[in-house]
Amino acid sequence: MNPLNQLAHIIYPPRCILCNDFLWRAPFDAGDVSSSVCQSCLRGFNAIEAPFCTICGKPFNSDAIENHPCEDCLRTPPYFQAAYAPYRYEGPILEAVLKLKYGGKTFVADAMGPYLADFARMRFMPEKPHIIMPVPLHPKRLRERGFNQSLLLAKAVTAKLNGKLDFLSLIRAKKTIPQTTLSKNERKTNVQDAFVLKNPSGVLKKNILLVDDVFTTGNTLNECAKVLMQGGAEAVFCVTLARAVL
Ligand SMILES: [Zn+2]
Numbered sequence: 126m127n128p129l130n131q132l133a134h135i136i137y138p139p140r141c142i143l144c145n146d147f148l149w150r151a152p153f154d155a156g157d158v159s160s161s162v163c164q165s166c167l168r169g170f171n172a173i174e175a176p177f178c179t180i181c182g183k184p185f186n187s188d189a190i191e192n193h194p195c196e197d198c199l200r201t202p203p204y205f206q207a208a209y210a211p212y213r214y215e216g217p218i219l220e221a222v223l224k225l226k227y228g229g230k231t232f233v234a235d236a237m238g239p240y241l242a243d244f245a246r247m248r249f250m251p252e253k254p255h256i257i258m259p260v261p262l263h264p265k266r267l268r269e270r271g272f273n274q275s276l277l278l279a280k281a282v283t284a285k286l287n288g289k290l291d292f293l294s295l296i297r298a299k300k301t302i303p304q305t306t307l308s309k310n311e312r313k314t315n316v317q318d319a320f321v322l323k324n325p326s327g328v329l330k331k332n333i334l335l336v337d338d339v340f341t342t343g344n345t346l347n348e349c350a351k352v353l354m355q356g357g358a359e360a361v362f363c364v365t366l367a368r369a370v371l
């Protein structure tokens with residue numbers, strides 16, 4: 126760490142981004158969650174561990190089996206190659222996402238983004254993606270919220286991967302209802318044809334890493350991946366902070 130940062134840490138000792146408690150440890154590697162989250166909050170993070178679906182990342186209950194595609198993914202293969210999240214959407218990570226999304230605590234994205242980049246690289250990205258893209262918000266919702274949490278995460282991921290960010294090619298043309306308020310079938314039709322690719326030549330033959338905050342049913346990511354694949358992308362990988370395990 127450079128001396129200026131060292132000084133800043135003495136004057137303003139780093140605190141946990143979730144509970145605001147001091148982080149009683151020596152800093153810091155970007156990408157190391159424990160440099161932003163205290164040990165007590167970290168213990169509440171529930172990691173998704175093997176065995177899981179190799180496509181949608183859903184964890185299996187039995188640990189006696191190997192990773193393999195789940196029944197849903199075999200029956201209706203998604204457009205994305207893989208969609209993984211490091212954590213189950215519960216406990217402190219759920220609070221972190223809510224803080225980011227509805228509390229405007231945008232530093233959560235800065236803190237978790239580098240970790241997400243490392244996770245994607247180690248867990249499933251075969252090589253550095255050509256482009257990193259956030260799941261877009263509808264312009265009206267963007268005006269209401271003031272920021273797109275997925276874009277903030279994607280920016281932090283891009284910085285860590287030293288990659289190329291594209292947040293303009295894929296747009297959300299249809300204003301959808303928040304997925305969490307809908308039934309399984311409603312969720313599917315809600316996001317259907319919600320996304321449009323503005324610049325197909327930009328995604329042609331590209332490996333794309335799509336970034337979102339939470340994987341709920343996968344419908345939103347799948348719709349984005351559909352548009353990108355139909356636009357000529359080589360492959361779409363998705364990474365989210367957390368995954369709902371239903
Ligand atoms: Zn904490």
Ligand SMILES: [Zn+2]
Pocket residue numbers: 178179180181182183194195196197198
């Ligand atoms: Zn699956």
